[in-house]
Amino acid sequence: SQQGEEDPQALSIQEGENATMNCSYKTSINNLQWYRQNSGRGLVHLILIRSNEREKHSGRLRVTLDTSKKSSSLLITASRAADTASYFCATDSGPFGNNDMRFGAGTRLTVKP
């Protein structure tokens, strides 16, 4: 069954603007991960944030995690046309970590040049 739910479902912005995507989930987690998928391709791992972490950065990406609200956000700063893709959050809720990954429906981001 689905776990994460992203919103918005679709987001269209101009190059240079920031893009924020949100993810909500329902059960307790070991970690939450964000992935990117270009059309017709596999997923690329962006960031993993553990349940005891609140914020993580990687280049132009910033992820926050609020376990009390069971939500996470992905911020892409200074967006580029090449950032156009679908972005998914996935939660790892298995007893040992690294399993039972559940994906949300994704946010389709379009960055216009």
Place this chain on the structure above:
Amino acid sequence: GAVVSQHPSRVICKSGTSVKIECRSLDFQATTMFWYRQFPKQSLMLMATSNEGSKATYEQGVEKDKFLINHASLTLSTLTVTSAHPEDSSFYICSAPGGLGPGLNQPQHFGDGTRLSIL
């Protein structure tokens, strides 16, 4: 970095054919691999967890006899869609956790997917 190779990338075949998809971890060992199915513009639905040296664990609603999984080595899992029909047409993706040495909370590394079209 850790790489997962999935083959073939595209298959078009007639109804009733069985199709095998391979998923290989190229530079790390994967005792566990995952198989997902994705419909257009939708999320990934976990089909099964492939366990090296033991039986796969299937999600509810996924037919074991339809989707045969074999994980005979630490770097290879295969998914065979038996007697495929048009409704089995979809995008199938595998993944494997790891690549960051020992420990939990590893990222998933995905293959590039296999687009299966059954005529």
